[in-house]
Amino acid sequence: MNFGKYGVADVRLERLAGQDAEIWAGNAVDERHGGPVTIGFGRYGPGARLEETIAVHDVMIVLDGEVTVTGDGRPVTAGPGEIVYMPEGVAVVIEAGECGAMTAYVTYPHWREARG
């Protein structure tokens, strides 16, 4: 049971392994807690860019700034209060706007286990 409230101040943001981009992520709830979903926060530097095939169902909620995600060749741009859904297996390019972005994410199953 991990009922509770989580903010970006509650997580330790760590540079995403295996990426040059200025992207940090920090899990608030994940495989350590016994539930099925990972919940966390992400911070993207200005123009930060990540290319990846998504290993889990990944829901990104933009809290601040702007992110453009191109999924299977189709770009969408999301700002505060908007959500980008990246289903498992989709090839994406994620690019932060010129002021960077702050996001929250929810993944099923746990992204860190799937990413290795």
Added chain:
Amino acid sequence: MNFGKYGVADVRLERLAGQDAEIWAGNAVDERHGGPVTIGFGRYGPGARLEETIAVHDVMIVLDGEVTVTGDGRPVTAGPGEIVYMPEGVAVVIEAGECGAMTAYVTYPHWREARG
């Protein structure tokens, strides 16, 4: 495959069935789309109150306003950019602040199927 961007304008907010409270919810992605998670948006009127035992793992992201959630007797208050995690089986009371609230939610599995 339902890669894409979703905002509150993309959903049809409907009054929550079986509740007197001024609470609306609208799914953007759910059981109709073949994936494992439901994604949607919620609107709470000023002071709206909901008492429920959570049937799914429910992640609430506060986009605007304020929500106090009491889970198993422990209250937490979340504002914009903060997340309340309600694991399956927890008994909660959700109360919106005096200006109401706008939220996004991600549930695993699908809440509408679990709630009936």
